[in-house]
Amino acid sequence: MHYLILTAHRIRDHLRNHSVILLLYLLGLFASILFFLYYFGNFAVADRFANLYGEQLRTYSVSFPEGIAPDAGRLAALGAENVLVVYHDAQVDPERTNVLILEEEEIIVTDSQTGEETVMQPGSQYTVQARSDDTYPYGAKFGSVEFPDPLEDNCIVLGEISLSARPNMDVLRTEPNPVVCLDGVSYRVLGVHDYGYESCIPYALFAANRLTVDRLEIIVPALLTQAEGDTFAAQLQEMFPQAQVQSPYATYSQYLAGEEQQRADALRMASVLLAIAFFVFMFLVKYLFDLSRGEDVVYRLVGASRETVTLLCPLEVLALTLLAAVAASVFHAALFDVLFDKINVYAGLEYRLRDYVFVAALSLLVSAVVCIPFLIGIWRNSILVEKNKYQ
Amino acid sequence: MKRIYLFFSSLRESLLADLLVLAVLTVALFVFMDAYGMYRYITMTYDLTQKAGLHARAVYFCPSVDMDNMETEEQLRAIKSEVEALPGVQEVLIDRWGTAACGDMPVKVTASTESLRRMTPAPDRGKWFEEGINADGSVNVVVAGKQFNDAQIGDEIPVQIGPERKPYTLRVCGVLSIPAVVPSFGGYGSQVLTSTFFKSESGLLIGEDAFDTLFTEDIERISSQFFIDFDQNASQETIDSAQEALTRLGGYQTLEDILRDTRAFNATTFKQVMVRPIFYVVIAFVLLVSISLLYVFKRLKTFSVYYLLGYSKRRILADMAWRAGLIALVAGAVNFAYLHVYSSMVAAGKIEAVVGACYFGAEADGMLLLLVGGMFLLTMLASALVLRGKSAVVFLRESRD
Numbered sequence: 207m208h209y210l211i212l213t214a215h216r217i218r219d220h221l222r223n224h225s226v227i228l229l230l231y232l233l234g235l236f237a238s239i240l241f242f243l244y245y246f247g248n249f250a251v252a253d254r255f256a257n258l259y260g261e262q263l264r265t266y267s268v269s270f271p272e273g274i275a276p277d278a279g280r281l282a283a284l285g286a287e288n289v290l291v292v293y294h295d296a297q298v299d300p301e302r303t304n305v306l307i308l309e310e311e312e313i314i315v316t317d318s319q320t321g322e323e324t325v326m327q328p329g330s331q332y333t334v335q336a337r338s339d340d341t342y343p344y345g346a347k348f349g350s351v352e353f354p355d356p357l358e359d360n361c362i363v364l365g366e367i368s369l370s371a372r373p374n375m376d377v378l379r380t381e382p383n384p385v386v387c388l389d390g391v392s393y394r395v396l397g398v399h400d401y402g403y404e405s406c407i408p409y410a411l412f413a414a415n416r417l418t419v420d421r422l423e424i425i426v427p428a429l430l431t432q433a434e435g436d437t438f439a440a441q442l443q444e445m446f447p448q449a450q451v452q453s454p455y456a457t458y459s460q461y462l463a464g465e466e467q468q469r470a471d472a473l474r475m476a477s478v479l480l481a482i483a484f485f486v487f488m489f490l491v492k493y494l495f496d497l498s499r500g501e502d503v504v505y506r507l508v509g510a511s512r513e514t515v516t517l518l519c520p521l522e523v524l525a526l527t528l529l530a531a532v533a534a535s536v537f538h539a540a541l542f543d544v545l546f547d548k549i550n551v552y553a554g555l556e557y558r559l560r561d562y563v564f565v566a567a568l569s570l571l572v573s574a575v576v577c578i579p580f581l582i583g584i585w586r587n588s589i590l591v592e593k594n595k596y597q
Numbered sequence: 598m599k600r601i602y603l604f605f606s607s608l609r610e611s612l613l614a615d616l617l618v619l620a621v622l623t624v625a626l627f628v629f630m631d632a633y634g635m636y637r638y639i640t641m642t643y644d645l646t647q648k649a650g651l652h653a654r655a656v657y658f659c660p661s662v663d664m665d666n667m668e669t670e671e672q673l674r675a676i677k678s679e680v681e682a683l684p685g686v687q688e689v690l691i692d693r694w695g696t697a698a699c700g701d702m703p704v705k706v707t708a709s710t711e712s713l714r715r716m717t718p719a720p721d722r723g724k725w726f727e728e729g730i731n732a733d734g735s736v737n738v739v740v741a742g743k744q745f746n747d748a749q750i751g752d753e754i755p756v757q758i759g760p761e762r763k764p765y766t767l768r769v770c771g772v773l774s775i776p777a778v779v780p781s782f783g784g785y786g787s788q789v790l791t792s793t794f795f796k797s798e799s800g801l802l803i804g805e806d807a808f809d810t811l812f813t814e815d816i817e818r819i820s821s822q823f824f825i826d827f828d829q830n831a832s833q834e835t836i837d838s839a840q841e842a843l844t845r846l847g848g849y850q851t852l853e854d855i856l857r858d859t860r861a862f863n864a865t866t867f868k869q870v871m872v873r874p875i876f877y878v879v880i881a882f883v884l885l886v887s888i889s890l891l892y893v894f895k896r897l898k899t900f901s902v903y904y905l906l907g908y909s910k911r912r913i914l915a916d917m918a919w920r921a922g923l924i925a926l927v928a929g930a931v932n933f934a935y936l937h938v939y940s941s942m943v944a945a946g947k948i949e950a951v952v953g954a955c956y957f958g959a960e961a962d963g964m965l966l967l968l969v970g971g972m973f974l975l976t977m978l979a980s981a982l983v984l985r986g987k988s989a990v991v992f993l994r995e996s997r998d
């Protein structure tokens with residue numbers, strides 16, 4: 207307890223006699239810790255995964271070997287809380303299709319992850335998708351990419367990329383009634399989108415035309431942790447026993463491992479930057495240490511050990527660091543909505559109490575480490591030399 | 598001489614702290630200026646597009662042609678002619694280019710119209726040509742990029758054009774240094790930004806009349822996308838009908854949408870690129886002020902002696918200014934040198950792996966000057982405030998040793 211009283215006394219003494227130096231030191235620590243908080247939140251916490259990967263980390267994929275009906279009750283249940291994307295592999299009718307270039311030879315497609323090869327028949331298969339919220343992130347490569355509301359007929363927006371059939375731009379420009387016929391149903395072509403997705407039809411049409419769902423993607427509204435995601439994937443597997451369920455954590459495991467590494471590197475980098483800043487600001491504290499030497503001599507003369515006198519200095523540094531860390535945390539939390547949220551690189555970042563505690567603890571640790579070289583001089587001080595100097 | 602000796606002897610007293618401050622300040626300024634250059638490289642295309650003075654409803658147009666088709670070029674030309682004939686269309690901005698042999702190297706030669714020149718940065722050396730072809734038959738050229746970074750105004754560049762390799766002489770009237778951002782209209786995607794219209798590349802920019810003389814249509818190429826500007830006096834209905842016609846020829850995005858998307862992108866880019874360096878500079882600035890004031894406090898006794906020996910407080914302040922000024926000057930000079938050797942270093946392939954693509958115009962010099970000057974002045978202001986109202990006796994009383 208008497209250490210704390212002595213430390214408080216010394217800080218009060220510095221504040222009374224050398225307030226400028228003390229305040230500059232606190233300002234330096236405050237600015238450095240504030241920066242560390244920003245850096246920590248933006249580059250070293252897990253929450254940003256959700257922002258970085260957007261929907262991808264929230265998308266659970268289910269493949270059906272036999273396909274299921276679009277109005278299956280299970281889909282309705284899933285769609286109540288989540289966005290569903292349904293895919294159907296349709297057969298093109300070349301006779302009634304006037305805007306597709308159909309491949310004449312079969313294509314062998316190799317899955318990049320499993321290495322599994324799929325033989326696509328020449329110009330016969332064409333995948334269409336529909337999304338339950340009918341919202342797509344694409345622009346127009348040709349014509350319009352907006353579905354009419356209300357729907358008047360069967361319509362489709364073609365995708366640029368398709369395996370066995372692609373839009374014929376020459377014909378699209380000249381053909382007054384561009385049409386594709388899928389599974390015997392004709393669709394009026396509204397336009398061509400510029401995204402690397404399949405062709406899209408309105409969700410209502412998918413069900414109305416009773417297209418079988420060959421693949422399903424469930425986009426959950428909020429990012430699930432890996433454990434929650436595994437549980438959700440298990441529920442999906444239970445719901446669709448014959449299907450193959452893929453969790454995003456399995457799909458993006460390599461990316462996530464890389465992200466973990468980047469986060470660790472970012473934290474190390476930030477700690478080094480903090481240490482450099484603290485080290486240079488320590489010159490201010492060293493000046494204050496030097497001012498307290500007369501007091502140290504008195505302590506030694508009345509029986510304090512060398513260790514005791516030396517220990518007072520890091521205690522002083524830690525107390526000031528704690529003060530700066532608390533001030534920076536309060537400042538950051540108070541101005542988060544009006545300032546820091548606006549300059550965050552990733553939208554929606556949240557700082558929890560444990561983040562502030564972690565940053566404060568790390569700041570104390572860094573302070574303790576960087577003040578060691580400055581203690582050597584105090585440790586080496588001879589009581590006789592100091593006594594004569596201040597006598 | 599005596600003052601110089603005193604100055605250097607005082608420097609020795611706080612050498613380690615001064616060197617650390619110098620290192621931190623130099624690095625902080627370097628990181629800041631590099632980030633600023635990167636930010637400007639990304640965002641300058643917004644300014645360049647605005648400088649073109651296009652109609653707000655001008656569109657960036659992607660013709661629907663099959664890029665795998667052997668006749669793509671003919672289709673593009675046909676669509677361009679069709680677009681030019683649409684009511685309300687004032688100009689089609691397109692990248693017309695051809696390839697010339699410059700020694701053993703193929704080089705891109707671009708037709709630079711007045712509108713395109715407005716969308717191109719001013720040459721770093723020399724100026725844009727007024728006449729495409731000179732009286733002696735030589736062609737005026739503005740050279741751009743890494744391949745021509747060392748070219749001098751007045752240099753003559755012999756080129757050969759076409760299958761029969763007809764020789765021409767191009768005379769350099771301007772040099773666009775690295776990054777040499779020029780309109781190319783090559784990109785298209787779900788989100789079109791102003792950067793989509795530009796490319797940083799080596800090449801030769803000549804007048805449209807000169808281009809028509811040098812390149813016949815069979816060896817000329819055109820960009821796969823182009824900008825369509827409308828007549829400022831065209832009615833809303835005319836533009837609506839022209840835009841409707843364009844949907845039959847391909848897809849487009851309006852300039853106002855593109856500028857809006859680019860503004861949002863630039864704001865995000867600012868946060869990604871600039872916020873960290875700003876923190877670095879703030880911390881370096883606090884450090885400079887702190888160490889400078891520490892120096893004042895440490896030398897109060899010396900100053901009191903100077904004061905008693907007849908120094909005015911202004912001279913004491915001038916002594917301190919030398920010290921803080923030297924640190925700021927060295928840090929500023931290192932960074933100023935970096936800004937001005939960047940192009941040559943990139944051209945020589947020495948720093949591309951270390952730093953990203955940057956654009957350092959005159960504004961970068963101004964920004965550096967503002968930072969260094971501002972830091973120095975504020976440091977001196979803080980020092981003057983500490984010294985304010987202190988007599989020799991107060992100096993002595995407050996000095997510690």
